[in-house]
Amino acid sequence: MRGLYIHIPFCKRICSYCDFPKLVSNEKNYKIYIDAIKKEIDSKKEDLVNIDTVYIGGGTPNVLPNELLIDLLKHIHPYIMNAKEVTIEANPELITISQADIFYEYGISRVSLGVESTSDSSLKLLGRGHKIEDVTKAIDILRDKHIQNINLDFIFGYPMETLDNLKSDLEYVYKENVPHVSFYSLILEDKTIFSYLLSKGELKLLDDDLIADMYDYINKDLYNHGYNHYEISNYAKDGYESIHNELYWKEMEYVGIGMGASGFIKPYRYANYKTLKKYLECIEEERILIPLEEEKKEFMMLGLRMLDGISLSYYESKYHSSPIFDFDLSKHIDSGLLKIEGDRLFIPEDKLFIANIVYEEFV
Protein backbone atom coordinates (compact mmCIF):
# COMPACT_ATOMS: atom_id res chain seq x y z
CA MET A 1 0.00 0.00 0.00
CA ARG A 2 1.21 3.49 -0.77
CA GLY A 3 -0.28 6.86 0.12
CA LEU A 4 -0.02 10.48 -0.93
CA TYR A 5 -0.18 13.35 1.56
CA ILE A 6 -0.52 16.95 0.36
CA HIS A 7 -0.16 19.79 2.84
CA ILE A 8 -2.06 23.06 2.38
CA PRO A 9 -0.75 25.33 5.14
CA PHE A 10 -3.12 28.30 4.93
CA CYS A 11 -5.67 29.15 7.62
CA LYS A 12 -8.10 32.05 7.94
CA ARG A 13 -7.17 32.45 11.60
CA ILE A 14 -4.94 30.76 14.13
CA CYS A 15 -6.64 28.52 16.69
CA SER A 16 -5.66 28.91 20.33
CA TYR A 17 -4.09 25.46 20.66
CA CYS A 18 -2.52 24.92 17.24
CA ASP A 19 1.12 24.17 16.50
CA PHE A 20 0.73 22.58 13.04
CA PRO A 21 2.76 24.00 10.15
CA LYS A 22 0.40 26.76 9.02
CA LEU A 23 0.22 30.40 7.94
CA VAL A 24 -2.46 33.02 8.32
CA SER A 25 -4.00 33.25 4.86
CA ASN A 26 -2.37 35.61 2.46
CA GLU A 27 -4.26 35.05 -0.75
CA LYS A 28 -1.44 36.23 -2.96
CA ASN A 29 0.55 33.18 -1.82
CA TYR A 30 -2.12 30.63 -2.77
CA LYS A 31 -1.26 30.42 -6.45
CA ILE A 32 2.49 30.54 -5.83
CA TYR A 33 2.11 27.67 -3.40
CA ILE A 34 -0.11 25.51 -5.63
CA ASP A 35 2.35 26.01 -8.50
CA ALA A 36 5.17 24.90 -6.18
CA ILE A 37 3.42 21.75 -5.05
CA LYS A 38 2.53 20.88 -8.64
CA LYS A 39 6.23 21.13 -9.38
CA GLU A 40 7.08 18.95 -6.42
CA ILE A 41 4.48 16.37 -7.55
CA ASP A 42 6.08 16.29 -11.01
CA SER A 43 9.53 15.82 -9.48
CA LYS A 44 8.26 12.77 -7.55
CA LYS A 45 6.43 11.16 -10.47
CA GLU A 46 8.36 7.92 -10.16
CA ASP A 47 7.15 7.50 -6.56
CA LEU A 48 3.55 8.32 -7.40
CA VAL A 49 2.62 4.90 -8.68
CA ASN A 50 -0.05 2.58 -7.28
CA ILE A 51 -1.35 5.24 -4.91
CA ASP A 52 -4.03 3.65 -2.72
CA THR A 53 -4.91 6.55 -0.44
CA VAL A 54 -4.71 10.32 -0.58
CA TYR A 55 -4.96 12.82 2.25
CA ILE A 56 -5.11 16.55 1.62
CA GLY A 57 -4.48 18.09 5.03
CA GLY A 58 -3.56 21.36 6.61
CA GLY A 59 -3.78 24.03 7.58
CA THR A 60 -7.15 24.39 5.96
CA PRO A 61 -7.23 22.91 2.44
CA ASN A 62 -10.73 24.22 1.71
CA VAL A 63 -9.59 27.80 2.20
CA LEU A 64 -8.41 27.61 -1.43
CA PRO A 65 -10.62 29.28 -4.03
CA ASN A 66 -12.44 26.88 -6.36
CA GLU A 67 -10.17 27.48 -9.35
CA LEU A 68 -7.03 26.54 -7.40
CA LEU A 69 -8.70 23.55 -5.82
CA ILE A 70 -9.64 22.34 -9.32
CA ASP A 71 -6.11 23.07 -10.55
CA LEU A 72 -4.63 20.92 -7.78
CA LEU A 73 -7.15 18.08 -8.08
CA LYS A 74 -6.75 17.95 -11.87
CA HIS A 75 -2.98 17.81 -11.48
CA ILE A 76 -3.04 14.83 -9.10
CA HIS A 77 -5.89 13.05 -10.92
CA PRO A 78 -3.66 10.83 -13.15
CA TYR A 79 -1.81 9.54 -10.07
CA ILE A 80 -4.79 8.80 -7.88
CA MET A 81 -7.29 7.28 -10.29
CA ASN A 82 -7.19 3.91 -8.48
CA ALA A 83 -7.08 5.28 -4.93
CA LYS A 84 -9.50 3.59 -2.53
CA GLU A 85 -9.81 6.64 -0.29
CA VAL A 86 -9.30 10.35 -1.02
CA THR A 87 -9.73 12.54 2.06
CA ILE A 88 -9.72 16.30 2.38
CA GLU A 89 -9.68 18.18 5.67
CA ALA A 90 -12.14 21.04 5.75
CA ASN A 91 -13.31 23.80 8.01
CA PRO A 92 -17.12 23.63 8.16
CA GLU A 93 -17.80 27.35 7.73
CA LEU A 94 -15.95 27.36 4.39
CA ILE A 95 -17.89 24.52 2.76
CA THR A 96 -20.10 25.73 -0.08
CA ILE A 97 -22.31 23.92 -2.56
CA SER A 98 -19.91 24.67 -5.44
CA GLN A 99 -16.96 23.43 -3.38
CA ALA A 100 -18.78 20.18 -2.52
CA ASP A 101 -19.54 19.78 -6.26
CA ILE A 102 -15.80 20.00 -6.96
CA PHE A 103 -15.03 17.45 -4.21
CA TYR A 104 -17.47 15.01 -5.77
CA GLU A 105 -16.49 15.65 -9.36
CA TYR A 106 -12.76 15.21 -8.70
CA GLY A 107 -13.00 12.04 -6.65
CA ILE A 108 -12.84 13.21 -3.02
CA SER A 109 -14.47 10.30 -1.19
CA ARG A 110 -14.04 11.37 2.43
CA VAL A 111 -14.24 14.74 4.18
CA SER A 112 -12.82 15.33 7.64
CA LEU A 113 -14.51 18.31 9.28
CA GLY A 114 -12.76 20.24 12.06
CA VAL A 115 -15.66 20.53 14.52
CA GLU A 116 -13.74 20.55 17.84
CA SER A 117 -16.78 21.26 20.03
CA THR A 118 -20.56 21.70 19.80
CA SER A 119 -20.54 24.53 22.34
CA ASP A 120 -20.34 27.94 20.67
CA SER A 121 -18.63 29.47 23.73
CA SER A 122 -16.00 26.69 23.68
CA LEU A 123 -15.49 27.25 19.95
CA LYS A 124 -14.82 30.90 20.70
CA LEU A 125 -12.29 30.01 23.40
CA LEU A 126 -10.59 27.54 21.03
CA GLY A 127 -10.30 30.34 18.48
CA ARG A 128 -12.40 28.62 15.83
CA GLY A 129 -14.24 30.59 13.17
CA HIS A 130 -17.46 28.57 13.08
CA LYS A 131 -20.58 27.85 15.11
CA ILE A 132 -22.20 24.47 15.42
CA GLU A 133 -24.92 25.43 12.92
CA ASP A 134 -22.16 25.77 10.29
CA VAL A 135 -21.20 22.15 10.91
CA THR A 136 -24.76 20.93 10.48
CA LYS A 137 -25.06 22.93 7.27
CA ALA A 138 -21.74 21.56 5.96
CA ILE A 139 -22.80 17.96 6.67
CA ASP A 140 -26.10 18.54 4.84
CA ILE A 141 -24.31 20.02 1.82
CA LEU A 142 -21.83 17.13 1.65
CA ARG A 143 -24.55 14.51 1.93
CA ASP A 144 -26.58 16.26 -0.76
CA LYS A 145 -23.53 15.90 -2.99
CA HIS A 146 -23.26 12.17 -2.28
CA ILE A 147 -20.33 12.41 0.14
CA GLN A 148 -21.37 10.16 3.02
CA ASN A 149 -17.95 9.24 4.39
CA ILE A 150 -17.60 12.11 6.84
CA ASN A 151 -15.30 12.35 9.86
CA LEU A 152 -15.89 14.82 12.67
CA ASP A 153 -12.76 15.92 14.58
CA PHE A 154 -13.25 16.94 18.22
CA ILE A 155 -10.95 18.13 20.99
CA PHE A 156 -11.53 17.26 24.62
CA GLY A 157 -9.88 18.19 27.90
CA TYR A 158 -9.56 21.88 27.02
CA PRO A 159 -9.84 24.63 29.66
CA MET A 160 -13.33 25.11 31.08
CA GLU A 161 -14.75 22.04 29.34
CA THR A 162 -17.25 20.06 31.43
CA LEU A 163 -18.42 16.49 31.21
CA ASP A 164 -21.76 17.90 30.05
CA ASN A 165 -20.02 19.67 27.12
CA LEU A 166 -18.46 16.36 26.16
CA LYS A 167 -21.78 14.52 26.40
CA SER A 168 -23.33 17.11 24.06
CA ASP A 169 -20.51 16.52 21.56
CA LEU A 170 -21.19 12.79 21.63
CA GLU A 171 -24.94 13.30 21.31
CA TYR A 172 -24.27 15.41 18.22
CA VAL A 173 -22.21 12.58 16.70
CA TYR A 174 -25.10 10.16 17.21
CA LYS A 175 -27.67 12.64 15.91
CA GLU A 176 -25.69 13.18 12.71
CA ASN A 177 -24.84 9.47 12.55
CA VAL A 178 -21.46 10.02 10.88
CA PRO A 179 -19.39 6.90 10.24
CA HIS A 180 -16.11 8.14 11.75
CA VAL A 181 -15.15 10.41 14.61
CA SER A 182 -11.90 11.53 16.25
CA PHE A 183 -11.48 12.81 19.81
CA TYR A 184 -8.08 14.36 20.45
CA SER A 185 -7.03 15.20 23.98
CA LEU A 186 -5.79 18.81 24.15
CA ILE A 187 -2.01 18.88 24.22
CA LEU A 188 -0.63 22.14 25.43
CA GLU A 189 2.12 22.99 22.94
CA ASP A 190 4.69 25.75 23.30
CA LYS A 191 4.22 28.92 21.28
CA THR A 192 0.43 28.64 21.16
CA ILE A 193 -2.14 31.17 22.36
CA PHE A 194 -3.14 28.76 25.13
CA SER A 195 0.44 28.37 26.39
CA TYR A 196 0.79 32.18 26.45
CA LEU A 197 -2.47 32.59 28.42
CA LEU A 198 -1.40 29.85 30.80
CA SER A 199 1.95 31.52 31.44
CA LYS A 200 0.10 34.76 32.30
CA GLY A 201 -2.18 32.89 34.70
CA GLU A 202 -5.23 33.69 32.57
CA LEU A 203 -6.04 30.09 31.84
CA LYS A 204 -6.26 26.98 33.97
CA LEU A 205 -5.87 23.46 32.64
CA LEU A 206 -8.35 20.77 33.58
CA ASP A 207 -7.48 18.31 36.27
CA ASP A 208 -5.83 15.08 34.96
CA ASP A 209 -8.42 12.91 36.71
CA LEU A 210 -11.26 14.70 34.92
CA ILE A 211 -9.48 14.26 31.57
CA ALA A 212 -9.03 10.54 32.33
CA ASP A 213 -12.75 10.26 33.17
CA MET A 214 -13.61 12.04 29.91
CA TYR A 215 -11.47 9.68 27.86
CA ASP A 216 -13.00 6.70 29.57
CA TYR A 217 -16.49 8.08 28.92
CA ILE A 218 -15.72 8.68 25.22
CA ASN A 219 -14.39 5.13 24.77
CA LYS A 220 -17.35 3.46 26.47
CA ASP A 221 -20.06 5.67 25.02
CA LEU A 222 -18.83 5.42 21.43
CA TYR A 223 -18.45 1.65 21.81
CA ASN A 224 -22.03 1.44 23.07
CA HIS A 225 -23.14 3.33 19.97
CA GLY A 226 -21.40 0.98 17.53
CA TYR A 227 -18.07 2.74 16.98
CA ASN A 228 -14.87 0.65 17.02
CA HIS A 229 -11.95 2.22 18.87
CA TYR A 230 -9.14 1.38 16.44
CA GLU A 231 -6.50 3.99 17.31
CA ILE A 232 -5.88 6.26 20.34
CA SER A 233 -8.12 9.04 19.08
CA ASN A 234 -10.07 7.41 16.25
CA TYR A 235 -13.40 5.58 16.23
CA ALA A 236 -15.25 4.16 13.26
CA LYS A 237 -18.31 2.19 12.33
CA ASP A 238 -17.52 -1.16 10.70
CA GLY A 239 -15.67 -0.68 7.42
CA TYR A 240 -15.04 3.07 7.90
CA GLU A 241 -11.60 2.94 9.53
CA SER A 242 -9.38 5.45 7.71
CA ILE A 243 -7.09 3.55 5.37
CA HIS A 244 -4.73 6.51 5.06
CA ASN A 245 -4.10 6.90 8.78
CA GLU A 246 -3.41 3.20 9.17
CA LEU A 247 -0.77 3.57 6.52
CA TYR A 248 1.28 5.81 8.85
CA TRP A 249 0.70 3.72 11.93
CA LYS A 250 1.61 0.51 10.13
CA GLU A 251 4.75 1.95 8.59
CA MET A 252 3.75 1.72 4.95
CA GLU A 253 5.04 3.98 2.21
CA TYR A 254 3.74 7.46 1.50
CA VAL A 255 4.76 10.43 -0.61
CA GLY A 256 4.61 13.76 1.24
CA ILE A 257 4.09 16.95 -0.75
CA GLY A 258 4.14 20.53 0.47
CA MET A 259 5.54 22.69 3.22
CA GLY A 260 6.44 20.66 6.34
CA ALA A 261 5.30 17.37 4.75
CA SER A 262 7.33 14.22 5.26
CA GLY A 263 7.48 11.07 3.19
CA PHE A 264 8.67 7.49 3.39
CA ILE A 265 9.61 5.52 0.30
CA LYS A 266 11.65 2.54 1.41
CA PRO A 267 14.36 2.77 2.55
CA TYR A 268 14.34 6.56 2.67
CA ARG A 269 12.52 9.03 4.81
CA TYR A 270 12.47 12.69 3.96
CA ALA A 271 10.98 15.90 5.27
CA ASN A 272 10.26 19.21 3.60
CA TYR A 273 11.06 22.57 5.11
CA LYS A 274 8.51 23.94 7.53
CA THR A 275 8.59 27.56 6.43
CA LEU A 276 7.08 28.80 3.19
CA LYS A 277 10.15 30.74 2.12
CA LYS A 278 12.51 27.79 2.60
CA TYR A 279 10.04 25.36 1.06
CA LEU A 280 9.62 27.48 -2.05
CA GLU A 281 13.39 27.82 -2.32
CA CYS A 282 14.07 24.14 -1.90
CA ILE A 283 11.37 22.20 -3.72
CA GLU A 284 13.88 21.22 -6.35
CA GLU A 285 16.26 19.73 -3.77
CA GLU A 286 16.83 16.04 -3.28
CA ARG A 287 15.18 14.18 -0.39
CA ILE A 288 16.52 14.73 3.04
CA LEU A 289 17.28 11.47 4.76
CA ILE A 290 16.26 11.02 8.36
CA PRO A 291 19.03 9.30 10.37
CA LEU A 292 18.39 5.79 11.73
CA GLU A 293 17.92 7.00 15.32
CA GLU A 294 15.17 9.35 14.14
CA GLU A 295 13.57 6.55 12.17
CA LYS A 296 13.46 4.34 15.28
CA LYS A 297 11.84 7.14 17.25
CA GLU A 298 9.23 7.65 14.57
CA PHE A 299 8.57 3.90 14.41
CA MET A 300 7.95 3.82 18.18
CA MET A 301 5.87 6.97 18.20
CA LEU A 302 3.60 5.81 15.38
CA GLY A 303 3.42 2.17 16.51
CA LEU A 304 2.44 3.04 20.07
CA ARG A 305 -0.52 5.02 18.77
CA MET A 306 -2.12 1.70 17.82
CA LEU A 307 -3.99 -0.18 20.51
CA ASP A 308 -1.96 -3.28 19.48
CA GLY A 309 1.29 -1.34 19.92
CA ILE A 310 4.46 -2.64 18.27
CA SER A 311 5.79 -6.10 17.60
CA LEU A 312 9.05 -6.67 19.50
CA SER A 313 10.21 -9.34 17.06
CA TYR A 314 9.55 -7.02 14.08
CA TYR A 315 11.58 -4.27 15.75
CA GLU A 316 14.40 -6.71 16.42
CA SER A 317 14.48 -8.01 12.86
CA LYS A 318 14.34 -4.47 11.47
CA TYR A 319 16.90 -2.76 13.70
CA HIS A 320 18.86 -5.71 15.16
CA SER A 321 18.16 -4.31 18.55
CA SER A 322 15.37 -4.02 21.11
CA PRO A 323 13.34 -0.91 22.00
CA ILE A 324 14.05 -1.74 25.65
CA PHE A 325 17.79 -1.18 24.99
CA ASP A 326 17.36 1.70 22.59
CA PHE A 327 15.06 3.77 24.82
CA ASP A 328 14.60 4.32 28.52
CA LEU A 329 11.32 2.40 28.75
CA SER A 330 11.71 0.36 31.95
CA LYS A 331 10.33 3.15 34.14
CA HIS A 332 7.19 3.26 32.00
CA ILE A 333 6.85 -0.54 32.16
CA ASP A 334 7.24 -0.37 35.97
CA SER A 335 4.63 2.39 36.25
CA GLY A 336 2.15 0.50 34.02
CA LEU A 337 2.18 3.10 31.24
CA LEU A 338 3.65 0.46 28.95
CA LYS A 339 2.84 -3.23 28.93
CA ILE A 340 4.45 -6.25 27.31
CA GLU A 341 2.21 -9.18 26.44
CA GLY A 342 3.82 -11.89 24.34
CA ASP A 343 5.37 -10.15 21.35
CA ARG A 344 3.48 -6.87 21.78
CA LEU A 345 4.66 -3.71 23.52
CA PHE A 346 1.73 -1.33 23.95
CA ILE A 347 0.10 1.42 25.99
CA PRO A 348 -2.96 0.05 27.80
CA GLU A 349 -6.22 1.62 26.63
CA ASP A 350 -6.95 3.29 29.99
CA LYS A 351 -3.53 5.03 29.86
CA LEU A 352 -3.72 6.28 26.27
CA PHE A 353 -4.88 9.72 27.31
CA ILE A 354 -1.49 10.24 29.03
CA ALA A 355 0.47 8.57 26.23
CA ASN A 356 2.43 11.79 25.85
CA ILE A 357 4.52 10.90 28.89
CA VAL A 358 5.80 7.87 26.96
CA TYR A 359 6.11 9.79 23.67
CA GLU A 360 8.56 12.18 25.31
CA GLU A 361 11.12 9.37 25.05
CA PHE A 362 10.94 9.65 21.27
CA VAL A 363 11.23 13.38 20.62
Ligand code: SF4
Ligand atom coordinates in the same frame (compact mmCIF):
# COMPACT_ATOMS: atom_id res chain seq x y z
S1 SF4 B 1 -6.15 23.95 14.17
FE1 SF4 B 1 -6.38 23.72 11.94
S2 SF4 B 1 -7.60 25.50 11.33
FE2 SF4 B 1 -6.82 25.96 13.39
S3 SF4 B 1 -4.90 27.10 13.00
FE3 SF4 B 1 -4.37 24.94 13.24
S4 SF4 B 1 -4.30 24.12 11.17
FE4 SF4 B 1 -5.43 26.08 11.08
